[in-house]
Amino acid sequence: MSMTLRIKRVPTVVSNYQKDEAEEGARRVGGCGRNCLNQCCIPGAKLPLYAFKKLNVNDGDTGLLGHEKREPPVPFLDSLLLGEWEDRMQRGLFRYDVTACETKVIPGQFGFIAQLNEGRHLKKRPTEFRVDKVLQPFDCSKFNFTKVGQEEVLFQFEASEDGEVQFFPSAPIDVESSPSVVAINVSPIEYGHVLLIPRILERLPQRIDRESFLLALHMAAEAGNPYFRLGYNSLGAFATINHLHFQAYYLAVTFPIEKAPTKKIATLNAEVKVAELLNYPVRGLVFEGGNTLQDLSNTVSDACICLQENNIPYNVLISDSGKRIFLMPQCYAEKQALGEVRAEILDTQVNPAVWEISGHMVLKRKKDYDEASDENAWKLLAEVSLSEERFQEVNALIFEGIASGDNGNENLLEDPEVKPRSHEEVNTINKRVHCSAVNEQICRLFTM
């Protein structure tokens, strides 16, 4: 008998165009009419475009004195993102004012951060999520980011062709060049909460590939602000939307996971250093160094690819402007589906995704906020962690994965499509074609 593991949870509303599935079907506006990112609305549409400079050398913090300008200007991407986000805030696109949500550092040993957010999960019904498959095919009958309104998109983000930072305040959306975009999350958990959606029109499912991960790392490096972090949740580790995306926001407080002591376990090719977290409730790996940003990126992507191919849910935190990356395999959702999580912990309805695991807890009940303590946070996160034994097993897998990535995946960088497609991917493509036909009357879908 085959059994699937599912949990019920309230999905987060990331876009104002994300309706309950039932409402979705009822929408039949001619030619879409909502200024989305599908083929119907893209012609003539314009968005700011930020083209980043590809960094060749990962030069530590600022490099040596001789190479540094006297007064480094505020990084441009940082200003762009803040300005565009504030603009959307003043236009009232968010479901609530996150700066009006009470927040505090919990007194105690670790400095866990708690936020009371009573509005984030209102007005949504719990939905079933399958949690035992980290890789699932893209399903265009479900909400995806091509359905967001253009006003929710802040800018396009891509590598510059001539190696210099470029900015175009208003650039057409070039379908051919497969743009990546940065959009707001209308249910922010902190100021500046955005989603980075790599090659949005390709409708990639939530799975890490080398190119997309490098894009996320570039975003962290370009923002140049240690308090602007990116995060990734795999399916089965509390991603709610199966459309490839990273999240990011600002919080000028050091996260507990960043303070945790570490123990170095290996130096890999190209000087990428791997350490293990110590004295932290969730077991995980920390990657840093690397001769180039790409070295670091490839190593971490290969580790992620290995986890997802082995069906192990995981979360990733890109910290310190892309210089430190935390990777945490987890098993909470699986335990939850199997009924192994204690009721007192389930009652808090906290979904331990990357931010919670990093020590930033968004709480829904006043009671939990008032009673927040090191002990409670630790108890919850301890449930997320793999056991020591399993963690070591998974580590062995990861190192194998990284080693094989080093040997065989060189040309993947140039062309991510080179990799032979699995059955599942083929299914995805078939399904996508099918979906397009179905949806055509509503919105002429972009076809690949």
Added chain:
Amino acid sequence: MESELGLIEQSLISSYSVWVHEALSGLPDSFTITDPSISGHPIVFASKGFLKMSGYSKNEVVGRNGRVFQGPGTCRRSVMEVREAIREERAVQVSLLNYRKDGTPFWMLFHMCPVFGKEDGRVIHFVGVQVPISRRPRRSGGRNGVGLCEERSRMSEIVYGSCRKEVCFDSLVDLGRVLSLESALDDADSRGFDIEESCEASDVEKMRAATAINNILSVLTHYSESTGRLVCGKRCSLSGVGLLSSALNISLGRIKQSFVLTDPNLPDMPIVYASDAFFKLTGYARHEVLGRNCRILSGADTDSSMIYRIKESIQNETACTVRILNYRKDKSSFWNLLHISPIRNASGKIAYFVGVQMEEGCKNQVGHGLSPEMRQLSAVGAVRIAVRSLSMGAGPSKS
């Protein structure tokens, strides 16, 4: 107008008189002093010992942020620890891999501590001592021996100061800090790290750093008596009303636009912070605007209906943008595209109003393609993050 260079020059003199340079120069140690109230938190003094050790000249160092001495091999976690200590206005002692001017790396023990104003408890400066760590074979064993325990208690003593020794092991906050240091120690001891990866200072080196800090502090304390602006190594009073913490000052100092923060919870809503660009735009100096109401910018031809609109939006706690005629200190006028918005602290309450000024038609403000309006909004965003994050209650800072 206060130029950045002038601020740096005046930084030590205004607190400790003109004689302090000579006294500090007489100290043999390698150390730097930084000023968190100046934008970029620059070095305002570097000792001869420091210049010798790093290979830089005085002019190459003063005015820079200390992070420029870090490089690719510098441990990111240690950098984070220093950043955290600055934010929490407390002392820290950590081994750091720094780089000389010629690019060669060297290990040093970095011991940093804040210098507080006696009167208001504000952080005036940070003193950072660098003690080179001599390379020697790593001590083996001692994982559970008496030696390590001694080392632990001495370590916490140095970092926290003897007055806090008693509470150290009762208080979880401090314990956490000590524990993480300890695990790092344990780890280095038991795993036999190769010397390239981490470098632990000896007890002698730790004591040297602590002694140097004490000597520098006593010089600063002594000379602060002559200016009447007394300083001390421990916070003697909590930050006064309306004073921003040094951490908030540092964060706000990074924002390049002209803006002020006003405090609606104080009588007549005084300015509690003004950016360097504001001084440049208006011609006023810091002490001429702090504590005063924004109406100092108004003059004979300022449209009172605009002032009314501003008052209205403040009352309604909403954002607004107005075009208003303002006056500089020298009485010359300019059209100000002023954006005002309420700023909430970590409890969600309105703590300040931010006013971002933009001189209409000013060519200087065209920066890398972002529209002036977008730059104005980005300043508001940066202020929101700084105020919210720095009032969350970690450490002693209040904002």
